[in-house]
Amino acid sequence: MPGERSGVKHLPKHLRPRWRYLAVELEAWPDAAVSRGEFQRSVWFAAQNLVGDAGSADADLRVVRFAFDSGSGEALLRVRRGEVERARAAVACVDSVHGNPIRVAVRGVSGTIRAAAEKYLGDGAESSSDETVAFDGDCRRAVVRGERVDVELGESFVGATTFDCR
Numbered sequence: 001m002p003g004e005r006s007g008v009k010h011l012p013k014h015l016r017p018r019w020r021y022l023a024v025e026l027e028a029w030p031d032a033a034v035s036r037g038e039f040q041r042s043v044w045f046a047a048q049n050l051v052g053d054a055g056s057a058d059a060d061l062r063v064v065r066f067a068f069d070s071g072s073g074e075a076l077l078r079v080r081r082g083e084v085e086r087a088r089a090a091v092a093c094v095d096s097v098h099g100n101p102i103r104v105a106v107r108g109v110s111g112t113i114r115a116a117a118e119k120y121l122g123d124g125a126e127s128s129s130d131e132t133v134a135f136d137g138d139c140r141r142a143v144v145r146g147e148r149v150d151v152e153l154g155e156s157f158v159g160a161t162t163f164d165c166r
Contacts, residue, residue, distance in 0.1 A: 018081040021064065023107040023120030024091060026073040029157045030128065030143040030150050032100035036066035039075060042097045047090035059083040061090065064113060065121070070128050072145065074121050076113065084109055133165035 028034060040063045047056035058080065065076040079087040094104045110116035133142045135151045135158075142151045142165065149165050150157040
């Protein structure tokens with residue numbers, strides 16, 4: 001009929017869930033390959049282990065944005081408004097993704113995706129470069145990110161600083 005709307009009715013604003021967004025920094029070895037799905041599973045697993053099934057369901061952690069390349073990246077996680085502290089604790093418990101050791105740090109919390117992205121994402125991505133450095137009495141290939149140097153030793157890496165590579 002003309003004038004009738006078809007489709008799903010939306011909930012009134014006061015009944016909709018309210019969200020907060022956690023901007024997260026990721027760092028791993030340069031050869032680590034981490035996907036959005038693998039990171040999401042690791043976050044869910046950490047939340048489930050820390051606060052249980054009911055607590056992780058209440059937090060409802062979801063990866064909204066994800067970028068990861070050459071051992072560093074960032075993500076934006078959505079969480080229910082009253083569960084921010086539980087979510088921060090759960091994210092802090094993530095120590096590996098799909099077998100790759102990873103460092104996860106919360107940069108900040110915001111009420112909208114746009115504000116979180118503008119305040120905490122994008123600018124902080126460090127560039128990395130491949131260089132040859134002197135380490136342990138030998139010249140070795142290394143990935144340099146700021147003051148941090150990941151020196152390749154065989155099939156793995158060793159974390160060092162620029163002071164260690166003289």
